[in-house]
Amino acid sequence: xxxxxxxxxxxxxxxxxxxxxxxxxxxxxxxxxxxxxxxxxxxxxxxxxxxxxxxxxxxxxxxxxxxxxxxxxxxxxxxxxxxxxxxxxxxxxxxxxxxxxxxxxxxxxxxxxxxxxxxxxxxxxxxxxxxxxxxxxxxxxxxxxxxxxxxxxxxxxxxxxxxxxxxxxxxxxxxxxxxxxxxxxxxxxxxxxxxxxxxxxxxxxxxxxxxxxxxxxxxxxxxxxxxxxxxxxxxxxxxxxxxxxxxxxxxxxxxxxxxxxxxxxxxxxxxxxxxxxxxxxxxxxxxxxxxxxxxxxxxxxxxxxxxxxxxxxxxxxxxx
Numbered sequence: 001x002x003x004x005x006x007x008x009x010x011x012x013x014x015x016x017x018x019x020x021x022x023x024x025x026x027x028x029x030x031x032x033x034x035x036x037x038x039x040x041x042x043x044x045x046x047x048x049x050x051x052x053x054x055x056x057x058x059x060x061x062x063x064x065x066x067x068x069x070x071x072x073x074x075x076x077x078x079x080x081x082x083x084x085x086x087x088x089x090x091x092x093x094x095x096x097x098x099x100x101x102x103x104x105x106x107x108x109x110x111x112x113x114x115x116x117x118x119x120x121x122x123x124x125x126x127x128x129x130x131x132x133x134x135x136x137x138x139x140x141x142x143x144x145x146x147x148x149x150x151x152x153x154x155x156x157x158x159x160x161x162x163x164x165x166x167x168x169x170x171x172x173x174x175x176x177x178x179x180x181x182x183x184x185x186x187x188x189x190x191x192x193x194x195x196x197x198x199x200x201x202x203x204x205x206x207x208x209x210x211x212x213x214x215x216x217x218x219x220x221x222x223x224x225x226x227x228x229x230x231x232x233x234x235x236x237x238x239x240x241x242x243x244x245x246x247x248x249x250x251x252x253x254x255x256x257x258x259x260x261x262x263x264x265x266x267x268x269x270x271x272x273x274x275x276x277x278x279x280x281x282x283x284x285x286x287x288x289x290x291x292x293x294x295x296x297x298x299x300x301x302x303x304x305x306x307x308x309x310x311x312x313x314x315x316x317x318x319x320x
Contacts, residue, residue, distance in 0.1 A: 005303055012299040019291040024066045027284055034058075038280045040081055048081060073288055080279045087285035090270060097167040098266035100177070101184050101258065102250040109189035110243060113196025118232065120197060121204035132197065139194030148187045148261040155183065165262035184262045188255055192246060199242065203235035210234075237305060244301025251297070252290030 028035045036052040037044065053059070057068050072078040076088040120132040155161045162183050168176040207213060208231055216226045256268030263269075267286060274282035 008299045008302045012295050015295045016292060019295070020070060020288065021066070023284060023287050023291075024069055027280060028058075028065055028069065029062070044081070052081070069284075073285060078281050078285050080274070080281050087282050090282065091267060091285055091289055094266050094270050096169060097264045098251060098255065098259070098268065100167070100170065100181055101188065101255055101264060101266060102247065104181055104185040105188035105192075105255070106243070106247050106250065108185055109192035109196060112189070113193045114200055114236075114239070115197075116193065117197035117200025118204070120201040121208075122227075124201070124205060129201075136194035136197045139190045140198075142190065144187055144191070144257050145261065147190060148183075148258065151183050151187060152261075165264065167264045167266070184258050184264060187262075188250070188258045196239065196242070200235060200239060203238055204231055207231045207234050240304050241301055244298050244304075248294040248297030248301075251293045 027038070034049065034053075036049045036056065036058055039052050039056070040048045056072075057064060060068075073088075076086055078087040079085060080087060080090075116132050116136065120129045120136075123129045152165070156164055163176070163179055165184075166180060168180050170177040213226060213230050216230050217223075221229075254268075255266070256272060258264070259266045259268040260272055267289065270282060271286045274280075274286070
């Protein structure tokens with residue numbers, strides 16, 4: 001297992017290096033214009049463009065430009081120019097909002113998705129299964145930009161159950177932090193609840209027909225033990241992979257629409273503001289930030305996958 005973990009971590013470093021090279025090529029090599037002009041943004045002055053050229057060393061070789069870019073990103077020297085603010089500081093300041101939204105929504109969609117999928121599989125073909133199927137399809141079909149205004153209109157403005165949007169730090173006021181995030185959590189989780197429940201239901205129904213499940217029942221194991229130790233555990237292996245992809249992408253910025261609609265001061269909203277202002281350094285910083293969390297979370301998923309299914313790490317060891 002230790003060898004498998006080391007291999008995955010080494011692969012993570014290799015992927016991050018490849019992503020950093022791609023980011024460098026996209027922002028510094030591909031554009032048919034002066035990269036200093038792009039970094040300076042629109043309405044920039046010739047003096048500012050000249051200073052950026054000297055600061056980034058655009059007269060140097062491409063490897064030197066790449067190293068300069070990586071140094072600025074990973075040492076906190078990457079700054080926006082109007083106004084001159086550290087991109088790293090902005091990302092760190094906004095990470096709590098994005099983490100709070102992503103982790104809370106992930107807990108909700110994973111818990112209810114697995115619960116509804118499990119119940120639906122146990123009652124396959126019954127009225128409960130049909131009801132949960134309809135609920136899941138409805139959740140998958142309704143887009144975020146429709147759910148959020150409806151929830152805000154009825155639960156915030158009409159009934160006044162929940163406060164208006166915006167993010168309140170957990171350390172500042174835990175109760176306000178919770179009340180301000182409930183609607184964003186629900187909005188972000190509804191689609192995944194329906195999707196995860198359908199995936200788990202399908203997996204469990206397939207596993208129930210496997211020979212080892214029939215053998216477990218023939219040995220006299222209780223139905224509860226068969227379902228939990230054999231059916232559910234083996235059905236969760238694809239769910240782990242799916243959750244890793246979704247959670248990593250959510251932290252990386254796929255919750256942009258939710259952050260924007262609820263005015264949560266997170267990474268996604270920061271990226272939108274940077275694009276609207278044509279500020280390249282924040283976009284570069286957010287891109288690297290997002291790539292890191294996607295790769296890191298997926299490395300953790302591979303390790304969890306290997307734990308749940310030992311054939312994964314045994315197969316790799318045999319191949320090596």
